[in-house]
Amino acid sequence: MTKYEMLYILEASLSDEAKESIIKKLEALVTENGGVVESTDRWGVKKLQYPINYKSEGYYVLMTFEAAKSLVVEIKRVAGITDGIIRELITKR
Numbered sequence: 645m646t647k648y649e650m651l652y653i654l655e656a657s658l659s660d661e662a663k664e665s666i667i668k669k670l671e672a673l674v675t676e677n678g679g680v681v682e683s684t685d686r687w688g689v690k691k692l693q694y695p696i697n698y699k700s701e702g703y704y705v706l707m708t709f710e711a712a713k714s715l716v717v718e719i720k721r722v723a724g725i726t727d728g729i730i731r732e733l734i735t736k737r
Contacts, residue, residue, distance in 0.1 A: 645679070645710040652723060652732040655701035656689045663703055666728050670707060679711030697726050708737070717732055 654663050661692070671681050687704035696702070711719075716734055723732040 645712055647710050647737040648716060648717065648734055649737055650707045650709070650732060650734045653730040654705065655699060655730060656703050656729050657700040657720065658703070658728050659669055662728060666726060670719065673719060674711055674715065676711045677715045677718065679692050679709050681719055682708040682710065684727055699730065
């Protein structure tokens, strides 16, 4: 398994429960498919460099995990169709 980092931005206007449910959903996706979540750092609300979908602030989350390459493709797919996620970026560590 390879180590990855996933930085994603949630809409700042979401409730705390909605943010936590999205974070838990992505963590569960990794663990249910044989991956290991090492850490999840919640950076909080920060100003975006430029507006995305007419929003100027976002809630940043950094998740560090180990997974197979096929799982990374699935995580990107799920993150792309999940409401509340503005952007995501997955990189190898």
